[in-house]
Amino acid sequence: MTKQVIFISISIIYFLVAFYNHEFILTDNFINSALGYNLTSNNIKDSIDFVRKWQWISYLFIPLVLLLRITFTWICLKAGSFITDRFTETSFWKIAIQAEIVFAFGAVAGLFYTEFFVDVETLEQLSVNPFSLQVFVSDSVPKWSLYFFNTLNIFEFGYVFVLAYLIAEEAKSKVLPSLKFVASTYLPGLALWVLLVSYLSVVFQP
Numbered sequence: 001m002t003k004q005v006i007f008i009s010i011s012i013i014y015f016l017v018a019f020y021n022h023e024f025i026l027t028d029n030f031i032n033s034a035l036g037y038n039l040t041s042n043n044i045k046d047s048i049d050f051v052r053k054w055q056w057i058s059y060l061f062i063p064l065v066l067l068l069r070i071t072f073t074w075i076c077l078k079a080g081s082f083i084t085d086r087f088t089e090t091s092f093w094k095i096a097i098q099a100e101i102v103f104a105f106g107a108v109a110g111l112f113y114t115e116f117f118v119d120v121e122t123l124e125q126l127s128v129n130p131f132s133l134q135v136f137v138s139d140s141v142p143k144w145s146l147y148f149f150n151t152l153n154i155f156e157f158g159y160v161f162v163l164a165y166l167i168a169e170e171a172k173s174k175v176l177p178s179l180k181f182v183a184s185t186y187l188p189g190l191a192l193w194v195l196l197v198s199y200l201s202v203v204f205q206p
Contacts, residue, residue: 003093003094003097006097006098006100006101007063007066007067007070007097010066010097010100010101010104011062011063011066013104013107013108014062014066014104014107015059015062017107017108017111018058018059018062019059020111021111021126022055022058024115025114025115025120025126026051026126028048030120031047031048031051032048033121066100069100069103070093070096070097070100071096072189072193073092073096073099073163073186073189074092074093074096075189076185076186076188076189076190077090077092077095077096077163077167077181077182077185077186078092079185080181080184080185081181081185084181084184084185086177086181087170087171087173087178087181089171090167090170090171091170092167094170095163095166095167095170096163098162098166099159099162099163099166101162102155102158102159103155103159105155106129106131106153106155106158109131109155110129110130110131113130113131114126114130117130118130127150128150129150129153131153131154131155132149132150132151132152132153132154133149133150133152133153134146134149134150134152137149143201144198144201144202145198146201147194147197147198147201148194148198151190151194156190160179160182160183160186160187161179163178163182163186164178164179164181164182165178167181167182
């Protein structure tokens, strides 16, 4: 498949996941229950009306967010290839798009897990990746570190290995050298991003 077809297909998957979440998980009854302890009934009704009125905008951001994430991976790999002078002829843009399938599969898996294996009662539960370390430490670590533990999930690790495999296939080399390349390029970029988000969560934490 071409890069465009893969990108559109993944965008559709994310759209369907978001649509299902909005229509069948984030129902009016759920929002009433989740916000009932903090807001009055009128405030809750206003919040629900506002969300329903403008939720279509979130669908428009799906391709943009996807594009930004692909661009982030491309920048990490491309910058690393200049520094290490390895895999310089590799099509990192195509690889970054193909590897995004891992996260799309993770979004579907998370949806199924939330729908069939969890009794969701709070909005905070929806922010937890059920396949991450956050599940085990969310009650014992400071809030600013939750994003870090949420990032440590099986799909993020799978993404690293898929990137390495695709690079090896593209460059017609062994997987181990490409895995080392990904570990020395994408992972440091991801670490910097996690540090930035954690810092901002401390600064803006209520």
